[in-house]
Every structure is written in structure tokens, then in C-alpha cells.
Amino acid sequence: MIIVMKPGVPPKEIKEVMDRIKKMKLEPHLLKGTERNVIAVIGDERNLQRQPLEAIPGIESVMAVLKPYKLASRESKRENTVIQSGPMVIGGNKLAIIAGPCTVENQAMILQTGKSVKASGASALRGGAFKPRTSPYAFQGLKGAGLKFLADTRKQTGLPIVTEVLDPRDVEAVAKSADILQIGTRNMQNFELLKMAGKQPKPVLLKRGLAAGVEEWLMSAEYIMAQGNYQVILCERGIRTFNDYARNTLDLTVIPALKERTHLPVIVDPSHGTGKRSYVAPMAKAAIAVGADGLLLEVHPHPDRALIDGQQSLSLEEFAQLMKELAPVAAAVGRTI
Amino acid sequence: MIIVMKPGVPPKEIKEVMDRIKKMKLEPHLLKGTERNVIAVIGDERNLQRQPLEAIPGIESVMAVLKPYKLASRESKRENTVIQSGPMVIGGNKLAIIAGPCTVENQAMILQTGKSVKASGASALRGGAFKPRTSPYAFQGLKGAGLKFLADTRKQTGLPIVTEVLDPRDVEAVAKSADILQIGTRNMQNFELLKMAGKQPKPVLLKRGLAAGVEEWLMSAEYIMAQGNYQVILCERGIRTFNDYARNTLDLTVIPALKERTHLPVIVDPSHGTGKRSYVAPMAKAAIAVGADGLLLEVHPHPDRALIDGQQSLSLEEFAQLMKELAPVAAAVGRTI
Amino acid sequence: MIIVMKPGVPPKEIKEVMDRIKKMKLEPHLLKGTERNVIAVIGDERNLQRQPLEAIPGIESVMAVLKPYKLASRESKRENTVIQSGPMVIGGNKLAIIAGPCTVENQAMILQTGKSVKASGASALRGGAFKPRTSPYAFQGLKGAGLKFLADTRKQTGLPIVTEVLDPRDVEAVAKSADILQIGTRNMQNFELLKMAGKQPKPVLLKRGLAAGVEEWLMSAEYIMAQGNYQVILCERGIRTFNDYARNTLDLTVIPALKERTHLPVIVDPSHGTGKRSYVAPMAKAAIAVGADGLLLEVHPHPDRALIDGQQSLSLEEFAQLMKELAPVAAAVGRTI
Amino acid sequence: MIIVMKPGVPPKEIKEVMDRIKKMKLEPHLLKGTERNVIAVIGDERNLQRQPLEAIPGIESVMAVLKPYKLASRESKRENTVIQSGPMVIGGNKLAIIAGPCTVENQAMILQTGKSVKASGASALRGGAFKPRTSPYAFQGLKGAGLKFLADTRKQTGLPIVTEVLDPRDVEAVAKSADILQIGTRNMQNFELLKMAGKQPKPVLLKRGLAAGVEEWLMSAEYIMAQGNYQVILCERGIRTFNDYARNTLDLTVIPALKERTHLPVIVDPSHGTGKRSYVAPMAKAAIAVGADGLLLEVHPHPDRALIDGQQSLSLEEFAQLMKELAPVAAAVGRTI
Secondary structure (H helix, E strand, O other), rough: OOOOOOOOOOOHHHHHHHHHHHHHHOEEEEEEEOOOOEEEOOOOOOOOOHHHHHHOEEEEEEEEEEOOOOOOOOOOOOOOEEEEEOOOEOOOOOOOEEOOOOOOOOOOHHHHHHHHHHHHHOOOOOOEEOOOOOOOOOOOOOOOHHHHHHHHHHEEEEOOOOOEOOOOHHHHHHHHHHOEEEOOOOOOOOOOHHHHHOOOOOOOOEEEOOOHHHHHHHHHEEEEEEOOOEEEEEEEEEEOOOOOOOOOOOOOOHHHHHHHHEEEOOOEEEHHHHOOOHHHHHHHHHHHHHHHEEEEEEEOOOOOHOOOOHHOOOHHHHHHHHHHHHHHHHHHHHOEE | OEEOOOOOHHHHHHHHHHHHHHHHOOOOEEEEOOOOOEEEEOOOOOOOHHHOOOOOOEEEEEOOOOOOOOOOOOOOOOOOOOOOEEEEEEEEEEOOEEEEEEEOOOOHHHHHHHHOOOOOOOOEEEEEEOOOOOOOOOOOOOOOOHHHHHHHHHHHHHEEEEEEEHHHHHHHHHHHHOEEEEEEEHHHHHHHHHHHHHHOOOOEEEEOOOOHHHHHHHHHHHHHHHHHOEEEEEEEOOOOOOOOOOEEEEOOHHHHHHHHHOOOOEEEOHHHHHHOHHHHHHHHHHHHHHHHOOEEEEEOOOOOOOOOOOOHHHHHHHHHHHHHHHHHHHOOOEEEE | OOOOOOOOOOOOHHHHHHHHHOOOOEEEEEEEOOOOEEEEOOOOOOOOOOOHHHHOEEEEEEEOOOOOOOOEEOOOOOOOOOEEEOEEEEEOOEEEEEEOEOOOOOHHHHHHHHHHHOOOOOOOEEOOOOOOOOOOOOOOOOHHHHHHHHHHHHHHHOOOEEEOOOOHHHHHHHHOOOOOEOOOOHHHHOOOHHHHHOOOOOOEEEEEEOOOOOOHHHHHHHHHHHHHHOOOEEEEOEEOOOOOOOOOOOOOHHHHHHHHHEEEEEOOOOHHOOOOHHHHHHHHHHHHHHHEEEEEEEEEOOOOHHOOOHHOOOHHHHHHHHHHHHHHHHHOOOOEO | OOOEOOOOOHHHHHHHHHHHHHOOOOOEEEEEOOEEEEEEEEEEOOOHOOOOHOOOOOOOEEEEEOOOOOOOOOOOOOOOOOOOEOOOOEEEEOOOEEEOOEEEHHHHHHHHHHHHHHOOOOOOEEEEEOOOOOOOOOOOOHHHHHHHHHHHHHHHHHOOOEEEOHHHHHHHHHHOOEEEEOOOOOOHOHHHHHHHHHOOOOOOEOOOOOOHHOOOOOOOHHHHHHHOOOEEEEEEEOOOOOOOOOOOOOOHHHHHHHHEEEEOOOEHHHHHHHHHHHHHHHHHHHHHHHHEEEEEEEEEOOOOOOOOOHHHOOOOOHHHHHHHHHHHHHOOOOOOO
């Protein structure tokens, strides 16, 4: 950690800061500069990161040298984490393609979708039973019945099930039905939910928050891992910017940035990330080209009658076509689909 | 609602859209333009807002005329909502000043702070017992003990207590101890928590999400109100932007924008909104000048030893001084403090 | 254009608005809604877009139906614009790869770079002679001498030259030396420069502004086209967001969004768009996969000794390697390189 | 400057970095940490800031300790800069209120406006003769005739004139007519224009760019000052964010942030900063309360017939009323108006 002192701070105040650092069992080094004095701190600065140093009047700024996350960090584990869920592998050479409707509307439609995406080559089925909706008057999901319809479809197709959990009180029930628990954008920093997800055994798909930096996102993964569940899948799904042509801005550069910082697998959701059907296929290809480990895609038998998110859902035929087009892109970057 | 059709859409497809609107018991009007055909819809469009119209291939865009919130809307209730909590009134002529530490550290410090801010003129005491922290390794609050220390301080000072709730499972307990429940930035769209907050009788202080538009924020207020609890206080606390000099950007224009749209009271948190002690006093004055109904301020007996947020906390003396400086600003805009 | 009236506006005021529209030779239609009255306007609304309608007290909001740009619009010209510059074609099936250093440092280095990128398969050479620098104390480019070195390199390699122009007074001279004029991010709305660029005959490469929406960007293209120069190449180079891991956020979804709205070719600059060498190759592949017509890449013989932008420049060897890796990605989406 | 080395970099590479620093006549100190080695650099790091250190493979990151601007810095000049223009003083105890229309439409309207705002207490008259417009088809200003009408109005009212310059070729002519040259948002990094503005003797009002950080903004001021013109007035006018209720987000916290960093005066433009008439008065009061040295306000005799920006212009009567309401706010923070 580097502590920059304000100009003109008396030696006594500098000494107090250094004494405080020594009390934390760290080693301070004073560097007298031409315009600023700087204190460099040797040792594990993470304790110091939780000290209110910037509240000390003589200190101008504090710069961290180390990242605040540990378990999620590439330095703590060099090799990629590979997660297995039924027949699906996430983080290996083969891409994981998780497809399905935004929400489970009834038994027939989820079964139809499951069979169709399976035939097109999907690795897993997504579908919401509990839905976080901006409006309290909007459809909130079939809840328990939705979980049951998903489990039925798994039985008939063999596809593992990815579904969202919103409430710490539902984690146990959802973990019993689903193969992978999804934590959505709006809950990326719902720390009580993260803790519960860390205490159950199923892998967790953690979506990036709308305004989350990479460091905050990895700290949320750290929350889950700190409870003992190391199976975390990161999912980029668009951030909020000033853009005037789409609701979100899908940030693909974050994929190589994450790959440098963490060993966890990373997938991309181009459906929410773009919010418009005609952008989904091109961005799905780009996500594969940039090195993502898989995709999360909204697919619906009749997008124009979907209860939620029809404008960004692919039809079953569009999904089948996209899968064909993705194969050569995957091959071009040394992956299979 | 205004539906803009793509150029060249055949009459049959236009008719299908119009039939669909009629089935919703709404009245479609076709306007043939020189470059685009437009369908204007008469009637309560809110049902239509939940239809996947943008998923219909012939539709280019859909523009809402009405706001999606109702209970929170200024049109549904012209006069300002005024909320009473013990001796404090929020939304009246007198400003509500809620001051206290980020977190309750022990019994002595919260009592000392309570007595001091009371003497300086504060209307209520804030203090966190449950703390949402970016890092799983950081101090997470005293929890039950913290609630008890807050209740003790209320007894001795008469100040109502504002404290945060993070988990739907804690709402009942916190509502028993506290006078006002705070829902934090990271939980603005934690809909399960909002519903629980709507089912208990205490007023709810709802902070704006880091990347929340005004419409989303009011929809979250609507979640609470839809459960029957109409006592919602909105709190602006800074949004996330590209700014390089502070962690957040305090958005004061949102105050007059909210006053046009909603009858709910609005306060401002310049401590989180700026993240730096030296910016707190000027922005507190600006918040009063722009028309906020009150302030939420972090105050700590020893900011440089605070467990959390020392860099943005005022000392007891700084708070006393600020209260003196706020009085003439309040008077200049016709308010009292 | 759709004009939403405030609730309770008296008929006389509505009539005044309608009379004003009629005076513009447009046709107003009044639609009486349950909560709002709406005036729909038939005719070319573009004149009306320049009327201060929102300043009329009884008007709540005004929604445009038509886009404000015409020449740049896909509707005014369905087929893609293809631009030829020497042997390079931009907007055809073959991708245009424009490579070279941020700035021309001396004759030897630009010649060495030109020969090397040509051998690796580049279509054109980039290199700045006039440099816009954040600091007035930073190197500002070799100016006239730089233009001369670029022209020399063209003679020896046959590569067309892309170089930036900053000042309306330099347009004529740069247009004489260069094959394509680049207008940089910071000048996207330097309208006097755009007008001058529109009055000379060479193609113009127009970079997106750091905070520009798609509509503003296309309006800047329209500025150039309105002067008679229809050869405009759009270049996405990253926007400014809250991101904490890179200076810019490369917005690849804008490629399909532009392809729907305009006939102009679109290329991507992953060097500025990411700001970091290790992100350039993955994002270059993603840009090809998403459908860009080419790339603008910073390449330098010795990035660690570059006068500008070394941290985001590829070495000559890295560029050669990238070109090999791009070929299968291009093939996967039906393009050649 | 602090240079963080990647883990595992061999001593030879560290030595090379240190040798390179010594060649710049700076003093490197190697600090061996538990997880990272750090090189702290003593001396004027500004030269080093222009070295491509981040392009060196063994270097993980580089953190500047000193600000890159010098002339604009509060450290280079502790006392506030006070600028005099005719009878107006900017940066003193009395606030500078610059009012007038977005653009000069004709002789009568600018004279009427000038007389009226003078009577209401304005310090100077604003009015555009050269207008930067998003659309090439929109009114671009009266140019030379506009400058003449402004000069006539100055003669009759005694008010100094503030007007925008867009093109380096016009700087001389505008400087002859106007008292203060305005450089607009879209030109904040038009470095050729900044240089020309630095070479003429009139004060320069420099608006913040839509996506400019504080450091970039001060570097643009430094551009003007480096040419010898130290009379720079900074003007906050809103930044671009995701906000859904207004075109820009007026960032008032930047006022105290600038006051810490620079000695230059700072004013606020709540007209562009909010984009809506009903928000202008509350934000004008907030700007005064936070410590701005003045305001830039759009005022028009007939906002609903204004050629530009009617929706955010005050009428002459509204301006007169606002001036009365600003007086007690100014008094409350120890200023006069």
C-alpha cells in the first residue's frame, strides 16, 4: 500500500501514521519526495485496506497495490476452474450453451423448448421460476410449479437446469430442484443471498451488476467462495451507460480482463446484454471469438407471445440456425461447441 | 401508447397488431404518415406495457405515454406526503436531519453520538447494525446487539432511530426495534426485501440504486406501496459515473425532477454521495437550497478511528458547525431546521 | 412526431399548438386519451424537430418518430457504401486492416513499420503527424515532416495512408498528402472541421466521440456528407463508462446497430478501445466476428520505447501473429482478410 | 511515481527499469514486498508520466503521485485567481451572473434582453453568434452580424459580452468584439482552438466536456495557460450519464473538488446542465450554495419562440424573479449578488 501525504504535513503527524502501520504488524518506509512525502507499506496490506486511513487529515490519498480478493484470484490458483454439472462442463475446451425462456410459462412450453434446444445442441436449459420484475404489477413467475416443470423437462431431456433464486429463504428449495443457481444482476451485491448460495453445494452462476466494476464483481464471487462453495461461474450481461440505441452495453473486453485476474469460468448473456433480437446472434459470435467459456441465451417457442423479454428472445428456429453459425467461430479460436 | 411500424409493413400485419390491441380492450388509431405508419392507442396503456409488442417483427418501436407507477405518482395524489416518526416530521416545512455513524461500534460511542447530534439539532439518529460490505472479510455489523444499543440511545435522547435492513428474514426484528427502516443502494431492486418492507408498519427510507433511473426508483417505491405501506422516503445518495475525483456523483437535479413526479418526500445523503469529508458540508447546503426535505449525514466521534467510512464522516464538532451554517440556507429557501 | 399534452390543458392552448403545426405545412391529429391528450403530426417532421415545442408550457413531452439524419440513413440508400482507396476496399467482403504506429516518430521507424505490416497483410498504414494530446507539454507530432515520411513510405510499400487532421486550417495540406483523413474522438463534434472535411475529396474516417450516442455520431457523418463528400467510414473506439479495469469500454453491439441504421462502412479500433496490449487480439477477433468491415490497429517496432501509446501497441511480430489468427475468424463469418 | 512490478519478474528486468529511471535523472527506490515488488520514484515525475512504462512487460501498473497540471494547480498559486472584465469581477466575493439567449436572433431581441437582464442585476450578457449544432441543417448563428449586435448592446447597457468561438480561424475576430471568449463542451479538447485562445488577451470561459474528468479539464485549462493567457474561467455544465429524466447530469460536487485543486474561478450553467426550465432555478440556488463563483443562464424574451434551447431558457420575468430569490442564498453562504 502506498500512502501519499499532503504537502507540508509536520514530521510528528507522519510519525503517527507510521506508528499506526507498525501496530498492524506491517513495515512502513518513508520516501521523501520533492513535492510529496510517500509512505510505502510492506506486508499483507489487506488488513490495512480496512483501516480508515483516508480519514486522517494529513493523508492525501491511499493507493492499494494488492487486489482485495484472494480465493477468486488467479494468483491463488493458476489453472482454470472447470465446473461439471451433469453432462455439461463449463470452463473446458467445449463451450457451454445454456438456452431457454426468460420464464417458465407452463409445462408444455418449457418441455417443447427443452427438447428443441437439446436437439439443436444446447448444453443446459435455463428458465425462471422466480422472476425479479421492475414493476410490482408484472408477472412474477410460477414459483414452485415452475421448478417442478423444469425438473420434469430435465428428466425427459437430460439437460441440467439453470434457474434464478431471489430470496435467501428460497435457496434451499431451489438448490434441491436446480442444477445451477443463478444470482441475477440486481442481486450481485445482495450479500445475504450470496452467503446462502455459498452454503449449498450446487454451482452458482453470478451475473455482473449493472454498474459493477470488475473488483466488486470478484468480491461478490469471493463472498460465495468464502462460505466454501468454489464453483462460481461469472456471467457478463451488459452494463448501464449513456447509450441511446440499446438498454445495456455488453462489455466484451471484460472477458480477457477477467481471465487475467481470476481462474473462474466466464460466460456471456447477449440476450440481456443487447436487449434486441437482431443483435443477439452477432454478439454471441463475438463473445465466442473473444474467449468466453459459454453463452446464456433466451429462446422461446413464440417470442411475440412471450410473457417476458420477447423482444430479445430467439425463436427455436433462430436458435438452431445460430448454433450452426457458432460452430466455425468456435473452431476458429480453438474451441468446440 | 404510440406504436411505430417499420416502413413497408403490409396492411395485414398492421391489422393484426390493431386486433391485438382491441382484444386488450384498448382503442387503436392508425395514422398514415409520409415515411412511417403509427398506431396510437387510447385507454389505460399499462396493461399493454407488459405485452411483448417489440417482439413483433413489423413493429419498429413502442413509446409509452403514461408512467408505469401509480401509487407513487404525483397525479394520483397532488399534495405532498408528510411522514411523522416520533417527534420528527419528513416532508413538511421543517427539514429532517438524520445523523449518526455508519455503523454502531459499541454502546458508548452510539450514546455519545446520539447525545451530541441531538444537542446540535438533529431530528433522528442513524446507525447500522447490519452492514452490507463489498468484502466478505470486512466488519459486518453488531447485528442484534447493535439494535439494542440503538434502542437504548433512543430512550436516553428521544431521537427516533433509522437503521438498515438487508435480509427479508430480519425485517420483522428490525421493524420492532427501529423507527424507520433503511433499504440501501445495493438492495433498491431486491424485490423480496421491498415486499417485506411493505408489509410492516414503519416508514421506509429507500435509497437510490447506483445505476437507477428515476422511473426504476419510483417503481421500487411502488413495490413497497403496493403492499399497503405508503410511508416511503426517497434518498438520493450518488450515482455511478465516469468521474475521476470521487466514487459517486451526487445528482441534485433529481430533487426537482422527483418533486414533479411524486408526492413522496426526498432527502439527500451527501456523505455517501461524495465519499469525502471536505465535500460534505458544501453539498449539504446545496441539497437544502435545491429543495430536499432533509439530509442523511455520517457523523462519528473519531472519524480517523471509525470502523467504516471514516473518510466521509464528520466529527461531532464539524456536525455542530454545519448545523449552524445550514440554518441561513434553509431560511433563504423558506424552510426551517 | 408525437406531442403529449399535460393533463388539464384547456382546449384553447391545444388549438394554438395545432395551429402552429399547420403553419409548418404539417397535419396535426388530436387523440383524446383517458389520462393525456396527444397530438400526432403527419408529414416530414424534421422541420418541426427544430421548433422549441418543449418550451410551450402545456406540452409535457415531444417524441420524434423519424431519425434526424437523412444522407447517412439506410432508408435513403439500401445498399452498403463501398469505399475504395488505392488498392484497399472498405465495406466489401474483404476486411480492411489499417495498421501502424500512433505517431510517426522518424523516417526509419515508419518505413520499417510500413514494410512489416504490408508483409503481414495490412491493407493500409496509419500514423499520426498531428497529434491531439491531453497535456500541452506532451509530444504533438512531427507535423509536415511526418506527412512527408508517410508519403515516402506509401511510395515504397504501395499502402494507402490514413492520418489525422486536427485543425480546419490543415485540412487542405493533409488531404494532399494522405489517402484517408482521420477525424479523432475529441473532434467528432468539431463541426468546423467536419465541414472542411466534407469539402475535400478524400474519404474520411470518423471516430466515435467518447460520450456520443449513435444518433449524434450519424449526425456528424451527415455534416460531412451534407458538404458533398459521401465517403465516410465510421470507427468505434470505445466509450467512457464507470469501468475500473480499462480506460474505455469498446462497444461492439454498436456494429449491428449501425448496420441497421446506415449504409456506411464501420471499422473498430481495439487499441484505443481497450487501452491494453493483452486485450487487443481477443477484441480484434470479436470485432471481426460481430461484422465489422475492418480494424484500425496500433503497431510499433518497439512498443516499450514508443513516444505515445506503447501500452496498447502490438509489436511487429504480434501483429503478424494476429493476422494469422484473424483469418479463420473472418472465414467463419464469410469474410476474407 | 509508484511502479508495481508483476510477481516473479527476474532481478535483471527490475534493474533495467531502475536504470531507465536513473537516465531520466530521477531516483528509484526498490521496495521488496511479500507479494509484489514496487519501485518508488523520487523527483519530478512529470517527465516520467510521458514514458511508455506500462508497455514494459514486467510492469503491472504505474500510479502517479503528482497531478499532471502545473499552472492551473492550487499548489503553484495558493490564492484565488480573480478575473476582471469591464465592471464584472469573477472569483471575488460578488457573484458573476452571465445571462442571455442561447443565440443572437436579431438586433432587437438581443438589445431587449440586454436591457432587461441588466435591470434585473446581471453582470454580463451571453449570446451566441457562432453556434455548434448537432444537425448540419439547424440554424448555425448570425456570425459577424451577431457579433455586431452584441457590441451594440454592450454600448447601450455597459454589460460585458460573453460569446462562443468554434474555429481557430475566428478567434482573432471574436476576441476583437467580445469581452470573454467561450469554449464550448464539444471543443474542450479541441487543442488547436485552446492554443489560439491562449494567444489572445481576453479571458476564456472553458466549459467542461460531456465526458471529461477533472484532470482532463484542468489539462485543457493548462493548454490555454501554457500560451500565456492565465485568465481562465471554468464552467460546469453537466456530464453525460445513464440518467433517464434529463439530457445531462449537473455535477455540483465538482465545485469543491476544483476549489481544492485549482486557483481558477468556477461558474455553473444550470440551463444546459439540466436541459429543462423548471429545474433551472432550484439548481441555480444549489450552485450558489455549494460555492460557485457565478452562473451562466439562458434567458430569452419568448422562450417558446426561441430558435434554440427554448425548453431550458428562462423568460425575462422568470430571470428577474430568480435574481431576487438568489440574493438570500448568496447571503447565507457569505456572498453578494
